[in-house]
Amino acid sequence: MHLAGYAWLQESLKLAGFPLYRPARVQPVTRIEQVGETLAVPPSVAPDPEDLLGHLLFALKHEGISLSILAQALPHISLAALEKELERAPNGIYIRKACFLREAFTHEQVRQHSPVRGQFVPLFDPNLYITMSGERNSRWRVEFNGIGTLAYCAIVERTPEVVALLEYDIVGRAQAFIKGLPADMMDRAIHWAYLHETQNSFAIEKESPSEDKSRKFIQLLRQAHERIPLSEDYLVSLQNATISNPLDMAAAFRHEQNHLASGLQGAAGVTYIPPEPDLCRELMGQLMSLGNDAPMRIDPLVAAGIISFGFVFLHPFMDGNGRLSRFLIHHTLCRAGALGNGLLLPVSVAMKREERLYLETLQLFSRPAREFWDVKWIDQQQYVFKFSGDSAIYRFWDATPAVRFTLEMAKQALEVELRDEMIFLENYDTIVKKVNESYDVRGSDLANLVMMCLANNGTVSKNRRKHYIYSVQEEVFDYIEKITNAVLAEQHAAQKYAGVTDQ
Numbered sequence: 001m002h003l004a005g006y007a008w009l010q011e012s013l014k015l016a017g018f019p020l021y022r023p024a025r026v027q028p029v030t031r032i033e034q035v036g037e038t039l040a041v042p043p044s045v046a047p048d049p050e051d052l053l054g055h056l057l058f059a060l061k062h063e064g065i066s067l068s069i070l071a072q073a074l075p076h077i078s079l080a081a082l083e084k085e086l087e088r089a090p091n092g093i094y095i096r097k098a099c100f101l102r103e104a105f106t107h108e109q110v111r112q113h114s115p116v117r118g119q120f121v122p123l124f125d126p127n128l129y130i131t132m133s134g135e136r137n138s139r140w141r142v143e144f145n146g147i148g149t150l151a152y153c154a155i156v157e158r159t160p161e162v163v164a165l166l167e168y169d170i171v172g173r174a175q176a177f178i179k180g181l182p183a184d185m186m187d188r189a190i191h192w193a194y195l196h197e198t199q200n201s202f203a204i205e206k207e208s209p210s211e212d213k214s215r216k217f218i219q220l221l222r223q224a225h226e227r228i229p230l231s232e233d234y235l236v237s238l239q240n241a242t243i244s245n246p247l248d249m250a251a252a253f254r255h256e257q258n259h260l261a262s263g264l265q266g267a268a269g270v271t272y273i274p275p276e277p278d279l280c281r282e283l284m285g286q287l288m289s290l291g292n293d294a295p296m297r298i299d300p301l302v303a304a305g306i307i308s309f310g311f312v313f314l315h316p317f318m319d320g321n322g323r324l325s326r327f328l329i330h331h332t333l334c335r336a337g338a339l340g341n342g343l344l345l346p347v348s349v350a351m352k353r354e355e356r357l358y359l360e361t362l363q364l365f366s367r368p369a370r371e372f373w374d375v376k377w378i379d380q381q382q383y384v385f386k387f388s389g390d391s392a393i394y395r396f397w398d399a400t401p402a403v404r405f406t407l408e409m410a411k412q413a414l415e416v417e418l419r420d421e422m423i424f425l426e427n428y429d430t431i432v433k434k435v436n437e438s439y440d441v442r443g444s445d446l447a448n449l450v451m452m453c454l455a456n457n458g459t460v461s462k463n464r465r466k467h468y469i470y471s472v473q474e475e476v477f478d479y480i481e482k483i484t485n486a487v488l489a490e491q492h493a494a495q496k497y498a499g500v501t502d503q
Helices: 005-013 052-062 067-076 079-088 093-106 160-167 170-179 183-204 211-226 232-242 277-296 300-314 321-335 347-353 355-370 400-438 443-455 462-467 474-502
Strands: 024-026 033-035 038-041 153-155 270-272 373-379 382-387 396-398
Touching: 005 024, 005 052, 005 067, 024 052, 052 067, 052 079, 052 093, 067 093, 067 396, 079 093, 160 400, 170 183, 170 300, 170 400, 183 211, 183 321, 183 347, 183 400, 211 232, 211 321, 232 277, 232 321, 270 355, 277 300, 277 321, 300 321, 300 355, 300 400, 321 347, 347 355, 347 400, 355 400, 400 443, 400 474, 443 474, 462 474
Parallel strands: 024 038, 153 396
Antiparallel strands: 033 038, 373 382
16 A cells, blocks of 8 residues: 555655654545545545655645645755646646745745736635634735744644534633622632642642742732733743742753653653754744734634643743643733633643643654654763754644643633532532531631531541540531531532433
8 A cells, every 4th residue: 555645755755754643545445535544545546656746736635734744845846846737737726835835945936937816725724724814925825824934833623622622612601600600709719720720730740839839820820811922031030930949040041952851761761852942942932923923813722722832842941841831821811811800710720630631642742753853861961962853843733632632621620620619619608607507616617627528528537526626516516517418418419400401
């Protein structure tokens, strides 16, 4: 079975690229169709085995846009071959796209036998990709509508999962949810969100923040609502605020090679290597421009996923990148004006709960990128890194998994984390009120006991009873348990009924 399209280009030209999700292969079929994880191509439709331009045009027509492969393949195609095909089909959509991209990537002009006519065509099919209106090239009558530029672009496919999550309107539902709460409940919910977002963002990094660290990070989260544009100085100030060791505080984006490592010793322990410093600084300029512009032009959660994961893949600092990447989700949503009234979606709480899925999503990029680095271990933390790939793998990346994960975590933050906290607060208020109607208990003691009882499924432990034995009457413990169990049973019955009626 011969390869076709992008897969053929990758193999025949030895291009640096990630494994294709749906490689095209020539198979005994009567039409182009997806068979399992392969795009099956009839022999009669497949380009000739050695037709470089033919395979590239086939890919553009049937496989969509892979800028990473196109940026590397197009310079291999001669101007003569392009001009000959252009003369044959002067207004052909795919040859126009190929010529437009080749000029952009090589800065060599393709000669036109006659001016291109017809309507402008989008580079990315809006039915297949999430797009952002961009510059129109009148010479080829092609509109670049990617999320970014031809120097840095994130590609997001409209998969069924992504489309369903976008149609759910997570941000709109979150806004309506908060607006529907009583004012005091809203304040308590938002306070909870800030505190737990902070704790879980540090927990993902296997850290337990001190009170001072927590306070600083909460201040950062609240600062996101100020919609400060992204810049190197601003990101440096944020990095400094999240780091406690003064030796790890950055003065600028990194000027040395960074890497991530597991517990294994030597080169085998290096799990990810971001772009070298000069490329990192160039692409960070592109990412910051995108972060300042895209949130107002595409769905803010799509933009948040791109900016957050794009940041962590570039890894511009030697430390603190993970926490900042999650902060950028909130910054992007606030920049878009999507979160008012100080609202915060506790996505890090959801991410911590789904930590394995978070790691798997990161690894979809980090693992194949690692394959293009030769690492030699000298001793201790000293390595020699040699990149054998192409900058295109960092410039043009498939952000579909990152966006899907961000949307899923935002939905979970709303539907599970925030709603569970609301239920907890409502139950807490009900129990405290009923106990206060029957007994006189010190406020702080009652608050602690009720929270502990709720967290322990309606039981006040023996240790807790002993701890409060001199300030709380014995019968109060039993009464708190009785009321709590009644409230939890009522809640369970309501949820069960709701589950039945929803079906």
